[in-house]
Amino acid sequence: xxxxxxxxxxxxxxxxxxxxxxxxxxxxxxxxxxxxxxxxxxxxxxxxxxxxxxxxxxxxxxxxxxxxxxxxxxxxxxxxxxxxxxxxxxxxxxxxxxxxxxxxxxxxxxxxxxxxxxxxxxxxxxxxxxxxxxxxxxxxxxxxxxxxxxxxxx
Amino acid sequence: xxxxxxxxxxxxxxxxxxxxxxxxxxxxxxxxxxxxxxxxxxxxxxxxxxxxxxxxxxxxxxxxxxxxxxxxxxxxxxxxxxxxxxxxxxxxxxxxxxxxxxxxxxxxxxxxxxxxxxxxxxxxxxxxxxxxxxxxxxxxxxxxxxxxxxxxxxxxxxxxxxxxxxxxxxxxxxxxxxxxxxxxxxxxxxxxxxxxxxxxxxxxxxxxxxxxxxxxxxxxxxxxxxxxxxxxxxxxxxxxxxxxxxxxxxxxxxxxxxxxxxxxxxxxxxxxxxxxxxxxxxxxxxxxxxxxxxxxxxxxxxxxxxxxxxxxxxxxxxxxxxxxxxxxxxxxxxxxxxxxxxxxxxxxxxxxxxxxxxxxxxxxxxxxxxxxxxxxxxxxxxxxxxxxxxxxxxxxxxxxxxxxxxxxxxxxxxxxxxxxxxxxxxxxxxxxxxxxxxxxxxxxxxxxxxxxxxxxxxxxxxxxxxxxxxxxxxxxxxxxxxxxxxxxxxxxxxxxxxxxxxxxxxxxxxxxxxxxxxxxxxxxxxxxxxxxxxxxxxxxxxxxxxxxxxxxxxxxxxxxxxxxxxxxxxxxxxxxxxxxxxxxxxxxxxxxxxxxxxxxxxxxxxxxxxxxxxxxxxxxxxxxxxxxxxxxxxxxxxxxxxxxxxxxxxxxxxxxxxxxxxxxxxxxxxxxxxxxxxxxxxxxxxxxxxxxxxxxxxxxxxxxxxxxxxxxxxxxxxxxxxxxxxxx
Numbered sequence: 001x002x003x004x005x006x007x008x009x010x011x012x013x014x015x016x017x018x019x020x021x022x023x024x025x026x027x028x029x030x031x032x033x034x035x036x037x038x039x040x041x042x043x044x045x046x047x048x049x050x051x052x053x054x055x056x057x058x059x060x061x062x063x064x065x066x067x068x069x070x071x072x073x074x075x076x077x078x079x080x081x082x083x084x085x086x087x088x089x090x091x092x093x094x095x096x097x098x099x100x101x102x103x104x105x106x107x108x109x110x111x112x113x114x115x116x117x118x119x120x121x122x123x124x125x126x127x128x129x130x131x132x133x134x135x136x137x138x139x140x141x142x143x144x145x146x147x148x149x150x151x152x153x154x
Numbered sequence: 155x156x157x158x159x160x161x162x163x164x165x166x167x168x169x170x171x172x173x174x175x176x177x178x179x180x181x182x183x184x185x186x187x188x189x190x191x192x193x194x195x196x197x198x199x200x201x202x203x204x205x206x207x208x209x210x211x212x213x214x215x216x217x218x219x220x221x222x223x224x225x226x227x228x229x230x231x232x233x234x235x236x237x238x239x240x241x242x243x244x245x246x247x248x249x250x251x252x253x254x255x256x257x258x259x260x261x262x263x264x265x266x267x268x269x270x271x272x273x274x275x276x277x278x279x280x281x282x283x284x285x286x287x288x289x290x291x292x293x294x295x296x297x298x299x300x301x302x303x304x305x306x307x308x309x310x311x312x313x314x315x316x317x318x319x320x321x322x323x324x325x326x327x328x329x330x331x332x333x334x335x336x337x338x339x340x341x342x343x344x345x346x347x348x349x350x351x352x353x354x355x356x357x358x359x360x361x362x363x364x365x366x367x368x369x370x371x372x373x374x375x376x377x378x379x380x381x382x383x384x385x386x387x388x389x390x391x392x393x394x395x396x397x398x399x400x401x402x403x404x405x406x407x408x409x410x411x412x413x414x415x416x417x418x419x420x421x422x423x424x425x426x427x428x429x430x431x432x433x434x435x436x437x438x439x440x441x442x443x444x445x446x447x448x449x450x451x452x453x454x455x456x457x458x459x460x461x462x463x464x465x466x467x468x469x470x471x472x473x474x475x476x477x478x479x480x481x482x483x484x485x486x487x488x489x490x491x492x493x494x495x496x497x498x499x500x501x502x503x504x505x506x507x508x509x510x511x512x513x514x515x516x517x518x519x520x521x522x523x524x525x526x527x528x529x530x531x532x533x534x535x536x537x538x539x540x541x542x543x544x545x546x547x548x549x550x551x552x553x554x555x556x557x558x559x560x561x562x563x564x565x566x567x568x569x570x571x572x573x574x575x576x577x578x579x580x581x582x583x584x585x586x587x588x589x590x591x592x593x594x595x596x597x598x599x600x601x602x603x604x605x606x607x608x609x610x611x612x613x614x615x616x617x618x619x620x621x622x623x624x625x626x627x628x629x630x631x632x633x634x635x636x637x638x639x640x641x642x643x644x645x646x647x648x649x650x651x652x653x654x655x656x657x658x659x660x661x662x663x664x665x666x667x668x669x670x671x672x673x674x675x676x677x678x679x680x681x682x683x684x685x686x687x688x689x690x691x692x693x694x695x696x697x698x699x700x701x702x703x704x705x706x707x708x709x710x711x712x713x714x715x716x717x718x719x720x721x722x723x724x725x726x727x728x729x730x731x732x733x734x735x736x737x738x739x740x741x742x743x744x745x746x747x748x749x750x751x752x753x754x755x756x757x758x759x760x761x762x763x764x765x766x767x768x769x770x771x772x773x774x775x776x777x778x779x780x781x782x783x784x785x786x787x788x789x790x791x792x793x794x795x796x797x798x799x800x801x802x803x804x805x806x807x808x809x810x811x812x813x814x815x816x817x818x819x820x821x822x823x824x825x826x827x828x829x830x831x832x833x834x835x836x837x838x839x840x841x842x843x844x845x846x847x848x849x850x851x852x853x854x855x856x857x858x859x860x861x862x863x864x865x866x867x868x869x870x871x872x873x874x875x876x877x878x879x880x881x882x
Contacts, residue, residue: 017413020433028431033380034373036551038502039583043821046502074373087371094363094787097795098237099370100377100503100551125830131821133501133552134237135798137832139791 008076018064045130236553239788279849389579475659497593503551506580555675593676594620608699689860745865749856781844800858
């Protein structure tokens with residue numbers, strides 16, 4: 001089926017089986033590889049992106065539901081070459097190790113900061129529930145607070 | 155010339171073999187088997203502190219570096235980057251000897267065609283430690299080669315040249331390194347020049363931000379899963395859901411009719427679908443029917459019964475003085491048992507490979523810890539020469555030992571050959587959990603005797619585990635040979651020896667048990683469980699002796715100016731920085747533990763409370779001695795990662811087995827530490843107790859489990875003896 005949506009500010013149309021997970025359309029049809037495959041069951045969060053501003057685990061989101069929606073991936077989080085404050089904070093705190101899960105965490109964090117501009121540690125614990133096997137959580141927490149600071153929310 | 159190089163290479167290989175034998179991993183010397191127990195023990199003790207040398211090419215700078223006309227230097231790394239920060243440290247080491255700024259150096263994975271191949275693996279925390287000498291030698295040699303050519307081109311003496319950030323100046327003229335190499339095809343390789351002193355290092359020892367940081371925050375396509383080639387198709391392979399089982403009578407008729415399917419490939423050893431997309435391949439694979447032939451029924455209780463001290467093949471790895479029961483004199487004998495479960499790797503990027511077979515040659519792109527071995531295995535499977543396989547390694551979405559076996563590379567190559575197009579094939583998450591090469595479960599019996607004065611007069615660690623290293627393809631000789639010679643798996647014994655050499659009688663004995671599923675390297679191998687058992691027991695003895703556990707440890711660690719002193723130093727630094735006390739305060743208590751692994755000692759002090767009957771770790775102070783920290787920031791990152799991964803393994807992780815099925819097969823049910831479980835405070839003290847860099851990526855996993863258990867003991871009076879620790 002034909003599905004029309006906006007991705008990273010650009011209008012896009014794809015012709016795929018409506019049950020295809022959004023993740024695979026993003027990665028293999030549109031060739032945006034920053035959104036990762038981890039588990040295929042919405043259990044790890046590596047595939048997190050934004051649909052109309054909400055953090056969504058795209059491995060379990062059929063593409064047919066994306067019709068008419070605005071999708072943002074890690075590639076579209078910043079503006080052009082300017083990094084988003086979350087990416088900037090991630091860089092300042094030197095968060096990534098292997099780096100594979102990090103786009104999902106940054107997308108989840110960006111969505112959190114839209115709702116809670118200056119999250120407490122408890123807000124972070126309750127809302128950032130992706131999995132990082134390198135276990136970079138300690139630096140991630142610092143980076144989330146730093147991003148809030150960059151945004152002027154503190 | 156070719157003849158000369160060949161001879162030289164042979165010479166190098168021979169020297170390496172001899173060196174190798176010296177550290178006890180290549181175990182045949184002059185064809186004599188080491189059968190005597192004392193020899194074996196010498197090897198086991200050596201394996202604890204001595205590092206195997208790097209086994210790849212270390213004579214030709216031109217296969218390590220490419221100097222480009224724009225005056226950039228590409229370092230072709232034979233080690234892979236899986237998060238450890240190796241690439242950054244290697245760049246720092248090269249920049250210092252090449253006398254260029256960091257931004258002139260780009261580090262890439264060496265593909266096998268480049269010739270810069272590590273014949274073993276990226277693992278054992280040996281990348282920076284192992285390349286410390288050869289890489290700096292190659293960089294320094296290259297610098298001298300560039301100077302010699304520049305002197306010729308500029309018409310001045312080498313001694314008249316000066317270097318500054320990739321520009322060579324002499325006789326009033328300058329040339330960049332890029333200009334020096336232009337048109338040069340013939341290089342003379344001089345003897346290795348003297349290397350720089352520590353005081354002259356501009357980058358080594360500095361907390362330089364990771365060089366892959368930008369790519370990793372913008373989501374650049376750097377991983378094996380991101381690899382693509384024009385016309386690429388997707389593969390999905392049938393994998394067993396049951397252990398100790400054969401699959402037969404494959405019926406692929408329904409799968410062949412599924413949308414998007416290009417071909418169902420039935421090959422030796424596997425059946426797989428090739429389709430136009432991942433989802434189509436995956437959907438079609440699920441339609442393949444087959445029979446399971448279970449060889450023997452297995453449940454978790456059978457595994458627990460098998461993994462027991464006394465079962466399997468026995469190896470005495472440490473024997474000083476008497477057995478505890480034979481020690482004369484007054485005193486109290488204590489005995490405790492500990493257990494650890496089957497652990498999954500659970501790295502987030504699944505295993506997989508992209509292969510393209512074309513005109514008798516194969517190109518492979520994948521995340522792997524065994525680049526050279528993968529090339530050889532694929533060549534063997536396809537009946538072609540190793541030179542006709544080029545393995546292009548990518549960044550790894552986590553390694554942790556999971557990528558030391560790569561059957562998926564062979565499967566992707568065979569499927570590509572069958573369809574005449576590039577094929578990318580990877581595991582799904584369920585397959586990852588069911589076909590992992592697990593951390594083997596363990597059983598430990600600790601026995602100790604305390605004198606009336608509260609000194610340990612005898613300590614024994616008896617433990618049973620499955621394979622870690624001996625299940626692996628990366629060993630220099632067959633595992634059967636090693637097993638006959640050693641009876642022990644060198645990997646499973648990591649952290650298993652008693653480091654308290656001040657105890658007059660100390661022993662460690664290992665029982666090697668075969669298991670009906672694949673077990674292998676899991677970050678730090680035996681260390682996690684062995685240190686948990688030993689350091690929990692030491693704490694219990696300290697309580698029994700009425701001593702502060704830090705002083706108690708120091709009482710039994712030798713101040714020998716080397717091994718013992720380095721452990722003492724991390725113990726003291728950690729106790730001091732954390733303000734360790736054995737008295738609970740409010741709802742919190744502290745726990746302390748230490749271990750040494752691969753020559754790097756580490757101590758942890760943790761602060762723990764109980765919230766809703768669950769153990770909560772608030773703060774961890776670590777003291778770690780890895781010798782020279784080439785990049786102190788990344789050493790700290792590894793310590794932090796080890797602490798949180800260790801918390802995950804110590805408090806949550808556990809595989810179960812029922813009716814031959816290993817489960818859980820998804821994150822969540824396979825519980826792991828999340829943000830909420832990570833300590834909010836981590837402090838790391840680095841001690842430079844050696845004049846070389848020592849292993850970093852695994853040793854800090856040692857003490858964390860015991861430190862937590864010891865804190866819980868102080869808080870609740872209850873000794874937890876099983877991982878994952880639960881209060882029930």
